[in-house]
Amino acid sequence: MEKKPLVTYINWGLVFFALALFLVGEMNLYSASGARLGTGSTLSNFYQKQAVWGLCGLASMLAVMSFDYRKLKAVAWPFYIVTLVLLLLVPLIGTTVYGAKRWISLGAMSIQPSELAKISVFLLGARLLAKDGEPLGWKGFAGAAAMGLVPVAFIVKQPDLGTAIMIVLILGCMILFHGIKGSIFKICVLAVPAVLYVMWNFGMHDYQRQRILTFLDPSADPLGSGYHILQSRIAIGSGQLWGKGFTEGTQSQLRFLPERHSDFAVAVFGEEWGFVGCTCLVTLFCFFLLSIFTTVAQAKDRFGSLLCAGVFFYFFWEIFINMGMVVGIMPVVGIPLPFISYGGSATIVNFIFIGIVLNVAMRRSLTNFDYD
Amino acid sequence: MTTDKKKTDAPRPPWKRLFARGPAKEAEKDEPKIRIKKETTDRYQPPKWGLWMIQGFVLVFFCTFVSRFWFLQMHLGADFARQAQENHWRQERISAPRGRIFDVKGRVLADNRTAYGLSLIRDDIKDMPATLAQVSEWTGVPLEQVQERFRQSKNKVKSFEPLLLVTDLDYSLVVRIESELYAWPGLEVVVLTKRSYPEQNLFAHILGYVAEANEAELAKDPELAMGDLVGKSGIEYTLDKRLRGRKGLYDIEVDASGHMLGQVLKEEPQHGEELRLAIDRDIQQACLNALGGEAGSVIVMEPDTGKLRALVTTPSYDNNLFAAGISQRDWDALRNNPRFPLQNRVIQSTYPPGSVWKLMMAACFLENHVSPHDYVSCAGGIRLGKNVIHCWKRSGHGGQDMLHSIVNSCDVYYYRMAERVGIDAIAPFAKACGFGRPTGIDLPHEKSGLMPSREWKSRRFKRGWGRGDTYNASIGQGYVLATPLQVAVYVCALLNGGDLLKPQLVDTEPRTVTGRVPAKRSTLEFIVNAMRRTANGGTAKAVGRRDADMGGKTGTAQVVRLRSRGRALSWKEKDHAWIATWGHKNDKTYVVVVMVEHGGGGGKVAGPVARKVYDYLFRNPEYTVSAKAQPEEPFIGPPLPPAMERARQREQEKLRHRHQLPR
Secondary structure, eight states, X not given: OOOOOGGGGOOHHHHHHHHHHHHXXXXXXXXXXXXXXXXXXXXXXXXXXXXXXXXXXXXXXXXXXXXXXXXXXXXXXXXXXHHHHHHHHHHHHOEEETTEEEEEEETTEEEOHHHHHHHHHHHHHHHHHTTOSSOBOHHHHHHHHXXXXXXXXXXXHTTOHHHHHHHHHHHHHHHHHHOBOHHHHHHHHHHHHHHHHHIIIIIOOHHHHHHHHHHHOGGGSTTTTHHHHHHHHHHHHTTTTTOSOTTOOHHHHTTOSTTTTTTTHHHHHHHHHHHHHHXXXXXXXXXXXXXXXXXXXXXXXXXXXXXXXHHHHHHHHHHHHHHHHHTTSSOOOOOOOTTTSOOHHHHHHXXXXXXXXXXXXXXXXXXXXXXX | OHHHHHHHHTTOOHHHHTTSHXXXXXXXXXXXXXXXXXXXXXXXXXXXXXXXXXXXXXHHHHHHHHHHHIIIIIISHHHHHHHHHHHHEEEEEEOOOOOOEEOTTSOEEEEEEEEEEEEEOGGGOSOHHXXXXXXXXXXXXXXXXXXXXXXXXHXXXXXXXXXXXXXXXXXXXXXXXXXXGGGSTTEEEEXXXXXXXXXXXXXXXXXXXXXXXXXXXXXXXXXXXXXXXXXXXXXXXXXXXXXXXXXXEEEEEEOTTXXXXXEEEEEOOBOOOOEEBSOOHHHHHHXXXXXXXXXXXXXXXXXXXXXXXXXXXXXXXXXXXXXXXXXXXXXXXXXHOTTOTTOOTTTSOXXXXXXXXXXHHHHHHHXXXXXXXXXXXXXXXXXXXXXEEEOSSTTOOEEEOHHHHHHHTOHHHHHHHHHHHOHHHHHHHHHHTTTTSOOOOSSSSOOOOBOOOHHHHHHXXXXXXXXXXXXXXXXXXXXXXBXXXXXXXXXXXXXXXXXXXXXXXXXXXXXXXXXEOOOOHHHHHHHHHHHHHHHTTSTTGGGOOSSSEEEEEEEEEOSSOGGGBTBOOOGGGSOEEEEEEEEEETTEEEEEEEEETTOOOIIIIIHHHHHHHHHHHHHSGGGTSOOOOOOOOOOOOOOOOHHHXXXXXXXXXXXXXXXXXXX
């Protein structure tokens, strides 16, 4: 068989759509950084910082692409254990920010073990599910579920509901993707209301409950917790068909819109580019997700395919929950929109995930299977 | 390839079989794309269900968000656009200067006083206690008072809006403070407008006063805002809309925290109308002096135009007290004063007109087939059942024709003739003469007075009209009530050919006819002539004079029934003294009506007052020759503090530049 360089098989569609989204995000961030004051206007440097983070992300992506993804199988368990230890340490030596203990300070920088848990559950999940192609039986399901729920329990206690929900959704979707026995699936579906009931009464803090109530009726508290939702809906809605134009949005430029460079960045976009721009952005996200799907379908082995599926679900739920929150069909949860929201570590993590997909795509032609 | 297929097909769970047919074909279609894998026998095939799930997710995602964006941006877009607009545009009204009020010769009666105040903007102040202490040191206001004021207004004023600390600063003090203001950021001198009434008591009832609008007024008038001044009484109240002018409008762009980004002047504020009253300050003062300390009223009116040259009511009050916000003590003093200084006796008090009424009755008789030569013999009274209704002159007047009945004010003549004409003819005639309804003067709360009739009595007392009622009504006693102004308007009508005029307070207002006396010219002339005779040797001889043509009729209205007389009367029980007069000299005619509350006899008490008024009018040639109106002095505002003056000049320079106006 003739040997071609690995680059031949790279998923160029994914590269293109990821970069396009990043550039749209960068442009939107430029607008969201500006604010008009009585004396003139100011421009904070979020968009410049984001560009630097983007370059760091691209470098990380290249680094992730450089080795065979199958080596990750070996790393999965150790990484998971380290993450668990760090999660255990958070209540003991963690620092409290906004009433939640999430961070561990390591001298100059601090890390957020719950973010690491996302990656480690995703890696270990792919490793466990890749053992065979059979739909999961009771034993396999219990093992995978236990693997996921241990870190989730720690994270809910911190509290960091957003990350916990993300982990449950990613792992759950990966299990569904892999296949599961019909009886277990039915029982799980029936168990969901019970779990939600227990969560509502015992697993949630008052502010989290308040957010969900506010989401159900934002007008009940227009200046308190409903303010975010109302202002973001006003911003998006006032864009109408064509939008108010780049850097012309009054809701964002006059600072009515809170969190406009992070969680509510897409509201700025909606206000300035209107229905036409939003439809284009949604379509762009769809193409981006479908290009991940291509690699899911093309992957050489089960582990690669599961990795890509995990990445797909990660992006899918982040996009769905964030945009859903901004347009008012989801409660306010602190989850950023990939490539559009400002965030250093999030950008790097996003590019690492894309690197994993590209890694799988590049190596789909290799024939030497040492494993399985 | 075939082995691979078997491998994935065999262990499929039952629920997966539902999807078996479709995805299998799909996978085969995909096959050629992955050419490189062709030769490998154990090629991996992802689970079909999983692939469908992923594609389904993307489809759901697309549909959800496109439809949601359509709903928000297209369906509800216009509504949200309006909300966004309201978010960042505020409208602010600019108050217009209130029109000033002058007397007929241009002397200021109601002025806009410029007051300087010191205000602070909380956002800009670094050290609040030190700033308050400095304010106290500059102004001499005790520190506790400044702090108290600050505490009170803190919650009402936003942190970036000026909070007024001290009002009414001296101009020289303002200049000094301004020179030191640079060291105290957040403090600023503000210019306030206050209303002042330099004539105080003299014009209190005519002008009324302004005060901050109350909640009821705010609810009624959308143009008013909290803290606006509105007229509360007098002409300030009735002509409030004209005096107020029209507010200007600023569109102000604000950001989320409410800070102003810029403003656009949408409407220029329009200065309120400057009113010139018909009243002459000097005549007004002369009338007040003529009344002395009595409680009562004096009206000076021009019969041909209806213009009021004086409108005095005593006792009066200082309306500046109200404009500045009256203290509880002052208010109690005014309210509990037994002589009711707040009452405008010209229009708000009604009295029995007494013999002045005979001027109207005589006209009524003449119009109802009574000849002026018909005689009535007065024996000092008339029998009514067991009682005798007396004439004021118990000894009787003897034979009286109409002229003499007016000159001598014989009551019996009117009893007889009223009985002949009947109340059903008298009541409508009196109403047509303006009695029993307001004159329409531009002052609030004018009383109608009362002209009784048959229907009125049965409605009010459920009793029939008696002969005694007619007798009483014929001499202006009993139920009959009139205001001094109604009498004045009627006397004017006698002189001007029968036009009942609206008494004009504002000089520039046109002559307004509100009705006509239903009488022939000869009737009116007869009565005017009778008044002339009365003033020259009759009961009104107090006003008679050589240098002018005069006419008059006195009245003494009983407050207490004759029967209870005999003991000494207290002030409250004494008769009201009336005199209704006219005087003509050179080319000017005036009607003067004097009413002295509980004064006693009309000729003795009211007559000399009217005489003094005519003395003032007719000894001064200015008032007997029609003169051209004095030119009004141009408005020169009070001085602005230097820094503000400079800012104003800069602003004007900018405006000139913008509109490219010549200097």
